[in-house]
Amino acid sequence: MLLCKWNGVVIIGRNVKIKAARGALDMTQKALAEAVGISRQTMNAIEQGDYNPTIKLCRAICKVLGKSLDELFGEEDS
């Protein structure tokens, strides 16, 4: 999930940063989902921007991927 600003409105978009960080660790979506204790369906929904995870889950994903909250879920201006 990425928070993007478009015409001043915050929208939820696809989270390519998670996918990239996961790819860098050669980790599948399923492996990441298992590592943070969620289903692959939920992990996929987060990456697609269809589900807005809680801060607790965001932190768990960051911990597994070795990234900060800002790096994975930080706001981006577009």
Add this chain to the structure above:
Amino acid sequence: MKGKKSNNMLDEMQDNKLLKIEEFGFWLVFWVLFAAILLQALMGTTLKELAGEIVALFAAGVYIAISSLKNGLWTRKYAPTLKANLITSAIPSFILGVLNAVRAFVILKKPIEFGVTAQIAAISVGAYIACFALLEVFRLIYEKRRRKLDDTEAEDER
């Protein structure tokens, strides 16, 4: 995310979805039960025969009301105001009036005379006053509870 101590087999998204499904299921049962009571009442079923359904509906209503007030919640769409309560109270009063009128004049085929009409009107007005009084009591409890919860949260900020 699954907690270590929790027996919940679902993650947070699945849990949210299940909660939404359960919420929809609850309101479906609530309104179907409400419609069933109205329909049975129209067909001449007595209050004694409807006791089970009424108790079930009443229990659900009481639970929703108490839980909402305890958590300082009102409705999603309307603010708790005197005007909103005056308007909302008219809904059950109107339903009861129509129900009694249909039952008296259509089903029981009573003659349209002053006594019967006055009785129906009196029941509707009584229901209106009772609903309005109840909503106003709820509003006072809500405002008191809201103040208490906001004060507690403000103390935590210090």
